[in-house]
Amino acid sequence: MLRPSLNNILAIKTHDLLSIRIVVNLSKNIEEGIPLRRNFPLRNLNLLSSKQFTVKIKLYSDGGQLVYENIYSTNDFGELNIKIPTEQLPFNNSISRIQVYEISYMKDLEILLGSFLLDHPHLLRNILITDFDKTLAETSSQNPKAIWGSLTSPITDYPTILPTLNLIKGYLKDAYTPFIVSSSPHFYESSIRDWLYQHEIFNAHILLKDYRQMISFKGDYLKFKDVLAHGFYKLDHLLNIIFMTNIPDHLVLFGDNYDVDHIIYLVFAQIMMNNADPWSIWKNVKDNPYFKLTSKQDSIFLENLYQVSNLLKKHNKLPDIKIYIRKTKKQTDWSALPTSVNLSDFEINYIN
Structure with missing residues (x-):
């Protein structure tokens, strides 16, 4: 069965801006695929397909508190690029983690695509x-x-x-x-x-x-x-x-x-x-x-x-x-x- 998965994510927070780039695509569940001993590009040609997705982005503080949540649509290739001024984010100095969900592929189901730490200015x-x-x-x-x-x-x-x-x-x-x-x-x-x-x-x-x-x-x-x-x-x-x-x-x-x-x-x-x-x-x-x-x-x-x-x-x-x-x-x-x-x-x- 195909399901949405996160092919790429880049989430960087500076003093002024939170930049998020994600790419979503359809892929097989891991347990349904053949175990891969040698990974080569031809195995990933399914990424030539294209589809628009709707994603929910949640941002969490160091203490695990949800401080921001919003819904976005990707382009026809499953790509989303957004830049959010930090002045629009509550508790922006404490934001440390992002979660990404796909919410349109299956009715009434939010599919967690991943949870990631943000890159911060000192890095x-x-x-x-x-x-x-x-x-x-x-x-x-x-x-x-x-x-x-x-x-x-x-x-x-x-x-x-x-x-x-x-x-x-x-x-x-x-x-x-x-x-x-x-x-x-x-x-x-x-x-x-x-x-x-x-x-x-x-x-x-x-x-x-x-x-x-x-x-x-x-x-x-x-x-x-x-x-x-x-x-x-x-x-x-x-x-x-x-x-x-x-x-x-x-x-x-x-x-x-x-x-x-x-x-x-x-x-x-x-x-x-x-x-x-x-x-x-x-x-x-x-x-x-x-x-x-x-x-x-x-x-x-x-x-x-x-x-x-x-x-x-x-x-x-x-x-x-x-x-x-x-x-x-x-x-x-x-x-x-x-x-x-x-x-x-x-x-x-x-x-x-």
Whole structure:
């Protein structure tokens, strides 16, 4: 029997804002499934289905008191993104736990999807954001055979990129909060989390590209061109992380030169370190071949740029940013770097 389950949750509370991102999908009850010894992405292709859900969110204090309750509808892909100003939350300083229920799938039944602790401001002063493919694992999708192999093999079958992994583990020992921002399809999440657990990374927030939006007429956030153009998706998630976590003291970015991480990270650093004019940044990337913004993406991107710019002005501080780029066999191509970004203004640490 299929039942609603929580595929992803991100719940972060700062002094000003509570940000919640959840993704709900239909899956089999665990006892009805075949025991999985090797978890690989093809087993999760059921996540290509889409459905709208109604969820109830409850927030609890440290002492277990219910302090907030509300009902929301997800989009057609089961995704919900909400931001609640903390001034609207009673006892906001004591809120520590969130419970999520699905209430529309079965009549008169509230299905508990999960109970989770919130990330709090003192945990968010040091942020680490990393790509996954070719940054942490030497995966391959160069041709149909390689893509099929990727779908039908656990990620642990691919070589681990130890220099990157060891550097990241060093930062995690220094209390950095990790985010995985990858263009891998969303149904790779379970396999990626298994890989992270096997390498003793237990608290990473995973953000992957939802391929349903690119092949559906219902989606307006991502379009089919975003299958290959990763710039908007990744940069928008980087800006959203900053907006959700506030301005960190230290921000470390890990990527590779195989695709566009080096371009995206420098545009992001230009925004964060120089508090660059949002309109100028937008004009420089909207027609860039790695971005190719649609009219809807124009408005989303500009709104997030202005939100982050206002945050930087409000806090009157700039984060310390360090960028690591793992060198693949591919030559690093800077030709698509927007003209507003000066390469010599930034220090890049290369990983061989």
